[in-house]
Amino acid sequence: MKAEIIAVGSELLSPDRLDTNSLFLTEKLNEAGFRVHLKTIVGDRKEDIARVVAAALERSDLIMIIGGLGPTDDDLTRPAVAGVLGRRLRTDPDVVAVIRMRFAARGVVMPRINERQAQVIDGAQVLSNPFGTAPAMWIEEKGVKIALLPGPPRELQAIYLQSVQPRVEACAEGKRLTRRSLHVVGMTESEVDSLAAPVYRRYRNVETTILASSAQIFLHLNEWVSRGEEPAQAIELASRLEQVLGDAVYSTSGESLEAVVGAMLRGSGRSLSVAESCTAGMLAARITRVPGSSDYFLGGVLCYSNIVKRELCGVPAALLDSHGAVSAEVAEALAGGVRRACKSSLGLSITGVAGPGGGTVEKPVGLVYIGLADERMSWSDRRVIPGDRESVRERAATYALAHLRRYLLDESRGAPGTRAEDPRATLPETPQ
Amino acid sequence: MKAEIIAVGSELLSPDRLDTNSLFLTEKLNEAGFRVHLKTIVGDRKEDIARVVAAALERSDLIMIIGGLGPTDDDLTRPAVAGVLGRRLRTDPDVVAVIRMRFAARGVVMPRINERQAQVIDGAQVLSNPFGTAPAMWIEEKGVKIALLPGPPRELQAIYLQSVQPRVEACAEGKRLTRRSLHVVGMTESEVDSLAAPVYRRYRNVETTILASSAQIFLHLNEWVSRGEEPAQAIELASRLEQVLGDAVYSTSGESLEAVVGAMLRGSGRSLSVAESCTAGMLAARITRVPGSSDYFLGGVLCYSNIVKRELCGVPAALLDSHGAVSAEVAEALAGGVRRACKSSLGLSITGVAGPGGGTVEKPVGLVYIGLADERMSWSDRRVIPGDRESVRERAATYALAHLRRYLLDESRGAPGTRAEDPRATLPETPQ
Numbered sequence: 001m002k003a004e005i006i007a008v009g010s011e012l013l014s015p016d017r018l019d020t021n022s023l024f025l026t027e028k029l030n031e032a033g034f035r036v037h038l039k040t041i042v043g044d045r046k047e048d049i050a051r052v053v054a055a056a057l058e059r060s061d062l063i064m065i066i067g068g069l070g071p072t073d074d075d076l077t078r079p080a081v082a083g084v085l086g087r088r089l090r091t092d093p094d095v096v097a098v099i100r101m102r103f104a105a106r107g108v109v110m111p112r113i114n115e116r117q118a119q120v121i122d123g124a125q126v127l128s129n130p131f132g133t134a135p136a137m138w139i140e141e142k143g144v145k146i147a148l149l150p151g152p153p154r155e156l157q158a159i160y161l162q163s164v165q166p167r168v169e170a171c172a173e174g175k176r177l178t179r180r181s182l183h184v185v186g187m188t189e190s191e192v193d194s195l196a197a198p199v200y201r202r203y204r205n206v207e208t209t210i211l212a213s214s215a216q217i218f219l220h221l222n223e224w225v226s227r228g229e230e231p232a233q234a235i236e237l238a239s240r241l242e243q244v245l246g247d248a249v250y251s252t253s254g255e256s257l258e259a260v261v262g263a264m265l266r267g268s269g270r271s272l273s274v275a276e277s278c279t280a281g282m283l284a285a286r287i288t289r290v291p292g293s294s295d296y297f298l299g300g301v302l303c304y305s306n307i308v309k310r311e312l313c314g315v316p317a318a319l320l321d322s323h324g325a326v327s328a329e330v331a332e333a334l335a336g337g338v339r340r341a342c343k344s345s346l347g348l349s350i351t352g353v354a355g356p357g358g359g360t361v362e363k364p365v366g367l368v369y370i371g372l373a374d375e376r377m378s379w380s381d382r383r384v385i386p387g388d389r390e391s392v393r394e395r396a397a398t399y400a401l402a403h404l405r406r407y408l409l410d411e412s413r414g415a416p417g418t419r420a421e422d423p424r425a426t427l428p429e430t431p432q
Numbered sequence: 433m434k435a436e437i438i439a440v441g442s443e444l445l446s447p448d449r450l451d452t453n454s455l456f457l458t459e460k461l462n463e464a465g466f467r468v469h470l471k472t473i474v475g476d477r478k479e480d481i482a483r484v485v486a487a488a489l490e491r492s493d494l495i496m497i498i499g500g501l502g503p504t505d506d507d508l509t510r511p512a513v514a515g516v517l518g519r520r521l522r523t524d525p526d527v528v529a530v531i532r533m534r535f536a537a538r539g540v541v542m543p544r545i546n547e548r549q550a551q552v553i554d555g556a557q558v559l560s561n562p563f564g565t566a567p568a569m570w571i572e573e574k575g576v577k578i579a580l581l582p583g584p585p586r587e588l589q590a591i592y593l594q595s596v597q598p599r600v601e602a603c604a605e606g607k608r609l610t611r612r613s614l615h616v617v618g619m620t621e622s623e624v625d626s627l628a629a630p631v632y633r634r635y636r637n638v639e640t641t642i643l644a645s646s647a648q649i650f651l652h653l654n655e656w657v658s659r660g661e662e663p664a665q666a667i668e669l670a671s672r673l674e675q676v677l678g679d680a681v682y683s684t685s686g687e688s689l690e691a692v693v694g695a696m697l698r699g700s701g702r703s704l705s706v707a708e709s710c711t712a713g714m715l716a717a718r719i720t721r722v723p724g725s726s727d728y729f730l731g732g733v734l735c736y737s738n739i740v741k742r743e744l745c746g747v748p749a750a751l752l753d754s755h756g757a758v759s760a761e762v763a764e765a766l767a768g769g770v771r772r773a774c775k776s777s778l779g780l781s782i783t784g785v786a787g788p789g790g791g792t793v794e795k796p797v798g799l800v801y802i803g804l805a806d807e808r809m810s811w812s813d814r815r816v817i818p819g820d821r822e823s824v825r826e827r828a829a830t831y832a833l834a835h836l837r838r839y840l841l842d843e844s845r846g847a848p849g850t851r852a853e854d855p856r857a858t859l860p861e862t863p864q
Contacts, residue, residue, distance in 0.1 A: 011641050013468045015459035016652060018450055027447035036445045037480065039473040048469065055487070209443050220448060274734065280720035281713020284734045288712035291788055291821060299740035301733060302706065302716045308731035308774050312744060342740050356723055389723060 001173055003034035004060040006052055008068035008077050009151060010043040021066050021149075021156050028160060030177035030222075032168045034062055044068060049080035057084070057144055062168065067151030069134035071114045077148055078119050085141055087122040091115065095126060099133045124148075127163035131155045138167055145171055175224035178231040180238045183251040184217040185402045192217045195244045203237045215385075215395040215402075216257060247409060257401045258286045258293075264408040265296040265346075272404070273342035274300035275313050275334040277325065277351040278368065283397040298342045303334060303351075313337030326351050326363050331371030332378035339373050346407075347373040350400050352385075354392045368396045370403045379407070433605055435466035436492040438484055440500035440509050441583060442475040453498050453581075453588050460592060462609035462654075464600045466494055476500060481512035489516070489576055494600065499583035501566035503546045509580055510551050517573055519554040523547060527558060531565045556580075559595035563587045570599055577603055607656035610663040612670045615683040616649040617834045624649045627676045635669045647817075647827040647834075648689060679841060689833045690718045690725075696840040697728040697778075704836070705774035706732035707745050707766040709757065709783040710800065715829040730774045735766060735783075745769030758783050758795050763803030764810035771805050778839075779805040782832050784817075786824045800828045802835045811839070 068077030095118035127136040339347030352368030359365035500509030527550035559568040771779030784800030791797035
């Protein structure tokens with residue numbers, strides 16, 4: 001069945017704002033069995049809203065109209081929709097009472113203007129708003145279902161889950177969209193696609209999309225299945241893709257890379273500290289996005305300047321002088337140094353040239369070294385990352401997490417310290 | 433004049449992706465004098481695209497169609513638009529040659545399928561694509577101008593700036609949109625609005641919008657003015673708003689808070705280090721987003737665990753025991769400790785309960801202390817921040833920057849160490 005989403009508000013036609021409510025609604029509508037076939041963003045003009053709604057009535061089974069339910073002159077969704085449907089707007093005394101109570105609870109007398117929010121389209125079901133004054137509405141017109149929802153995401157989501165979802169479910173027919181995802185790290189988008197495309201192209205009933213973000217690749221497998229059925233094709237495809245992509249797949253259940261690495265650390269009983277130069281906290285911020293990360297993450301050093309590399313990570317001045325701050329040697333010394341300073345089992349470090357300035361022929365913008373140290377050895381990984389300052393930094397943090405994941409994977413397979421790539425023997429431990 | 437934007441692509445109707453190209457295009461079109469009155473997102477179905485384009489021809493002076501120009505079966509913008517206009521598609525041998533060369537440069541023979549990208553609508557001007565194989569097109573039909581642009585943002589932006597912008601400028605008439613912005617910190621959105629609304633409501637020719645993000649408030653003042661004219665009303669309004677909002681306004685030229693604070697540090701000749709507990713790097717990541725921040729930012733400590741607070745910031749164990757890690761005392765000790773450890777002029781710290789767990793009645797989730805230390809004293813600021821883990825952390829970083837800005841402002845006014853709020857005498861400096 002076909003749904004369409006209409007977002008109302010001139011601010012959504014400015015260069016400052018996007019309609020993000022439609023992502024939430026699309027996910028929920030897909031799950032219920034509706035395909036979103038069109039989204040429209042229209043300004044606060046009654047005739048524009050009316051024209052879009054009239055067109056939607058001709059082509060969709062379900063219409064979600066977001067916004068324009070506030071109390072001011074700019075809020076025109078109610079009269080526009082009433083006009084298209086040829087129905088009257090009337091002030092609902094029960095709704096007025098609810099709005100008045102909401103103001104009274106804050107010790108404020110309801111401004112006269114808010115009475116406008118109690119205007120209800122004839123025949124509409126009023127859906128109460130637990131977080132705001134604008135109630136939502138559910139209307140049925142010649143077999144088409146229409147929901148009017150307020151724009152603030154918290155209000156929209158609460159009303160959807162409480163009142164709209166059951167109504168949507170009740171009128172949904174046919175298949176529902178089910179989703180499977182594979183998250184990949186350590187390969188480029190085109191590497192993933194060249195391995196995955198020959199596989200997923202054979203699954204015509206599964207819609208496969210590949211998205212890349214911060215050096216991670218996300219494969220989404222969508223399949224429409226009948227109620228109560230398993231997405232058999234998507235499950236089979238996911239398993240084939242896992243075979244061809246190998247352990248570059250770090251999650252099949254939507255977990256973030258930092259959550260996966262965190263669970264591995266917790267499982268191994270090891271603790272972690274980090275030393276970040278060019279990323280200056282972006283790696284630690286990601287690690288600690290995971291609630292409970294204090295179980296394995298102790299902290300670390302923001303070694304942005306050489307003075308901090310020396311003072312807090314114990315990197316010898318001579319090493320900085322001879323190899324430069326951006327080098328495999330310093331990356332490993334930082335990893336070992338932060339490990340000792342924070343008394344953690346593992347130390348992970350990033351040092352690089354994020355740009356835009358500071359690049360040279362030997363050490364160009366985008367050059368990054370990841371360092372890793374345990375109680376016995378240290379390793380490093382060299383990357384040259386394309387893009388601007390922020391994407392170099394974001395990807396460097398991803399590579400550091402991927403490097404740590406690789407170490408923990410190898411270790412769990414009983415091959416600690418015997419990795420094929422770059423098994424560089426470490427610098428001797430400098431006592432601190 | 434009226435423009436509308438049509439984004440083509442079924443992936444933009446999934447729960448995973450938003451059309452973000454329209455923000456870039458809206459800004460550019462507004463500057464040129466076009467108001468974007470409608471945005472539509474349509475899937476990869478020829479009849480759907482055709483229907484939307486046909487409707488657009490009836491109501492807009494300029495139509496920007498994004499995406500659907502790739503080489504596969506799903507890429508249907510060319511035939512759909514040709515169909516609506518009643519024009520033929522023909523393969524342009526010059527375009528084929530360009531695409532073939534682009535493949536050859538990568539040492540690859542052009543796949544047959546890519547010839548489809550050389551299909552040109554009769555009468556269209558072909559606009560070359562410096563970054564991809566899909567050329568863009570510019571079409572004029574009964575006074576309406578139509579641009580077909582590829583979806584990848586880098587390609588779209590390059591083609592727009594190089595080939596579309598001059599054509600848009602040439603057909604633009606009437607007024608252009610000019611923008612002024614005020615960035616505010618240290619007030620809530622409703623505090624800002626209650627002061628600002630009585631002022632901006634009197635300026636009917638200026639469209640004022642207020643956005644809040646991470647404890648910062650952004651006021652955008654848009655005014656349509658004739659070519660060559662200054663936006664006199666917006667300029668006057670901006671200056672009145674600055675008067676009522678006072679020095680809560682940190683920028684009137686679009687600079688970020690971290691850039692403003694960075695410039696103040698550079699101007700004062702002082703260096704900074706940070707100690708971050710619950711934010712674990714988010715503050716430092718923001719400070720170092722500013723290129724050149726190494727001039728004043730030395731680094732710091734990710735004092736996520738108490739062991740790191742003690743070992744690297746020299747916070748006495750007794751202080752942690754008696755006051756707890758989330759306390760004014762520890763915030764100030766962290767600020768002083770990181771300052772000494774990194775040998776910076778100023779130390780800035782954050783310690784708090786980000787949640788979702790870890791809250792108590794005395795120290796609820798969202799409780800955050802900001803600490804600041806200079807060579808003579810230390811201060812702290814207590815906040816209880818609503819929201820989820822990530823928003824508590826993001827806002828805490830903003831409050832820390834705001835706290836530092838306030839210190840630097842007071843100092844530049846010759847009132848160092850004599851701030852009205854919380855002039856708490858510091859703990860004695862613990863030698864380290």
